[in-house]
Amino acid sequence: AENDYKQSNPNSQKWHERAIRVLPGGNTRSILHTDPFPIYMDRGEGNRLIDVDGHEYLDLVGEMTAGVCGHSNPIIRDAIISTVTKTGLNLGATTAAELGFAEQVRSRFPSMEQIRFCNSGTEANIYALSIARQATGLSKVIVFNGAYHGGVLTFVHGASVNTIDRNDWVVGSYNDHEGVQRLISENRGKAAAVLVEGMQGAGGCIPGSAKFMHAIQKATKENGILFILDEVITSRLAPGGLQSTILDPHDGTPLKPDITTLGKWIAGGMTIGAFGGRQELLSIYDPRPASESAMQGKPAQMSHSGTFNNNTLAMHVGLVVLSSVYTPAVCTELNALGDWFRQELLDRCQGTRMTVTGVGAVCNIHFGAHEDQREILRIEHLDERHSKADSSLRDFFWFQAVQKGFWIARRGMVTLTMGTTRLELREFIEFVEDFA
Ligand code: PMP
Numbered sequence: 001a002e003n004d005y006k007q008s009n010p011n012s013q014k015w016h017e018r019a020i021r022v023l024p025g026g027n028t029r030s031i032l033h034t035d036p037f038p039i040y041m042d043r044g045e046g047n048r049l050i051d052v053d054g055h056e057y058l059d060l061v062g063e064m065t066a067g068v069c070g071h072s073n074p075i076i077r078d079a080i081i082s083t084v085t086k087t088g089l090n091l092g093a094t095t096a097a098e099l100g101f102a103e104q105v106r107s108r109f110p111s112m113e114q115i116r117f118c119n120s121g122t123e124a125n126i127y128a129l130s131i132a133r134q135a136t137g138l139s140k141v142i143v144f145n146g147a148y149h150g151g152v153l154t155f156v157h158g159a160s161v162n163t164i165d166r167n168d169w170v171v172g173s174y175n176d177h178e179g180v181q182r183l184i185s186e187n188r189g190k191a192a193a194v195l196v197e198g199m200q201g202a203g204g205c206i207p208g209s210a211k212f213m214h215a216i217q218k219a220t221k222e223n224g225i226l227f228i229l230d231e232v233i234t235s236r237l238a239p240g241g242l243q244s245t246i247l248d249p250h251d252g253t254p255l256k257p258d259i260t261t262l263g264k265w266i267a268g269g270m271t272i273g274a275f276g277g278r279q280e281l282l283s284i285y286d287p288r289p290a291s292e293s294a295m296q297g298k299p300a301q302m303s304h305s306g307t308f309n310n311n312t313l314a315m316h317v318g319l320v321v322l323s324s325v326y327t328p329a330v331c332t333e334l335n336a337l338g339d340w341f342r343q344e345l346l347d348r349c350q351g352t353r354m355t356v357t358g359v360g361a362v363c364n365i366h367f368g369a370h371e372d373q374r375e376i377l378r379i380e381h382l383d384e385r386h387s388k389a390d391s392s393l394r395d396f397f398w399f400q401a402v403q404k405g406f407w408i409a410r411r412g413m414v415t416l417t418m419g420t421t422r423l424e425l426r427e428f429i430e431f432v433e434d435f436a
Pocket of ligand 1: 064119120121122123125148149150151197201202230231232233263264272273
């Protein structure tokens with residue numbers, strides 16, 4: 001498979017050989033590293049990609065979930081063009097577009113009573129942690145094995161491989177609802193926050209159980225620790241984000257994190273991050289005198305700056321994405337399609353060494369010795385899951401998929417883009433059936 005790949009992609013190989021001289025490994029995003037060399041894409045149209053050797057692909061990477069609107073959505077294109085031609089880039093001043101965008105975010109995610117924008121999901125999580133530390137006066141943060149919260153906040157490989165605050169992380173087991181209560185109460189008076197994804201994305205699209213997520217919410221409240229929900233990926237899975245669908249097993253109420261972080265798709269492909277939550281917490285960034293803000297003399301204010309925080313492209317495009325492109329109706333329809341697609345894949349994987357996990361239109365195919373489809377979900381410890389994974393089978397699948405015109409993430413992640421049809425997905429389902 002690797003030989004076929006080399007033969008059919010001479011131009012990609014050529015670019016790669018030049019790239020390794022100036023970019024370590026030949027690229028500038030670790031996740032795109034691919035042996036023997038990555039495919040260089042030339043352009044995208046809708047849900048299609050065309051590479052530098054002229055092959056066309058169905059785009060099932062969808063820019064790691066950020067590309068939910070596709071490559072050439074006409075409403076987004078118009079917003080970009082009108083920003084460039086009528087507004088101008090980055091006015092060094094407050095604009096109505098950031099207000100409009102913030103109002104849209106709040107109407108979709110009501111737990112985000114107040115919002116601030118930044119430039120990436122990584123930044124959003126760092127600012128959310130700053131709020132938690134300032135509000136509590138504590139520094140430790142509870143995260144989970146398999147978590148990914150940004151390039152400098154990653155816990156995917158078991159041991160912490162993040163590069164900031166090395167000594168402050170307490171790493172728990174994801175989906176261990178009993179262990180997490182213990183962990184949180186043990187860290188009372190030490191931990192400022194629990195930072196968690198409602199479905200681990202880079203960790204393999206593993207949904208958090210309602211029991212686990214609500215155990216976190218309850219225990220954090222009881223122990224004076226803040227609950228930060230990273231919805232950088234999962235906010236696209238339901239009109240109100242994944243938090244609106246994870247219901248308390250006892251009383252049916254949805255999750256209500258203290259702070260939520262967003263990024264990726266919400267600005268339709270422009271660089272973006274956002275964080276928001278309870279008004280009294282966000283007022284840490286309110287520079288007005290305490291009497292006018294919601295803070296009433298609690299923790300000291302901090303500044304939140306950033307040259308591009310309200311950049312005109314992201315603000316205008318974000319506003320139209322939430323109001324007119326990835327609307328609640330479109331979101332619901334795409335994720336229903338995703339649920340159908342995942343079930344079809346699961347059926348084809350029955351009795352094979354493959355299985356599929358995920359929520360809505362974001363899923364991950366796993367490769368390894370799983371006699372039972374559900375085993376992967378029962379394994380609560382990521383290390384165990386990793387030791388069972390079969391990376392050569394995974395790579396073989398990837399080469400075959402690419403050869404057949406399906407662009408998927410090397411690690412098996414598959415995400416759907418607006419406008420993708422059942423017919424297109426059936427072709428991928430048939431490919432999986434043949435492979436299995
Ligand atoms: N949180 C999660 C759950 C993510 O998946 C990502 C990106 N993959 C981030 C945060 C970081 O976002 P960004 O890449 O925009 O910094």
